[in-house]
Amino acid sequence: MSRLPGIRMRNPVHFLALGFGLGLAPKAPGTFGTLAALPFFLLMADLSVPVYLGILLVMALVGIYLCDRTARDMGEHDHPAIVWDEVVGMLIATLCLPVGWGWLLAAFLAFRFFDVLKPWPIKLLDRHVHGGFGIMIDDVLAGIFALAVIQGAAYYLV
Secondary structure, three states, X not given: OOOOOOOOOOOHXXXXXXXXXXXXXXXXXXXXXXXXXXXXXXXXXXXXXXXXXXXXXXXXXXXXXXXXXXXXXXXXXXXXXXXXXXXXXXXXXXXXXXXXXXXXXXXXXXXXXXXXXXXXOHHHHHHHOOHHHHHHHHHHHHHHHHHHHXXXXXXXXX
16 A cells, blocks of 8 residues: 555545545556445445435535545645545446446446546536535536436336
8 A cells, every 4th residue: 555645544534535445556546446335335225215315415425524634634636546536426326226237337337437538517527626525526427427327228228
């Protein structure tokens, strides 16, 4: 694990913001950080939609604080190691996901596609909105875009 200035993995805020340490991956930390969503998804998959959305909302609101605090402690806005936003974005992409590992892989790929490509308005928000909300909002939108693609595919394929 690499050492980052201002980061203490014993600090629960940093530990969560860095996706339980997956954000410390030397290559593609966002991709590895997205994997931190999988245990949450497996625990939440059978919940009703309102409960899933409630948990997701709490995770997103807490994420604003986690990402903001960690970025300030690091002295850098949206450092690649901060991946809680990817966790929340991926969980958005998996909302009402059809059963099957293929669908989970498709949601993962769709989310990563939109997170990396950042089509409009994601790129606009990524550039102009700062702080914890700014860190979170582009991944929330990437998750919504991925959700739309996955649900559209499920509508026509299932």
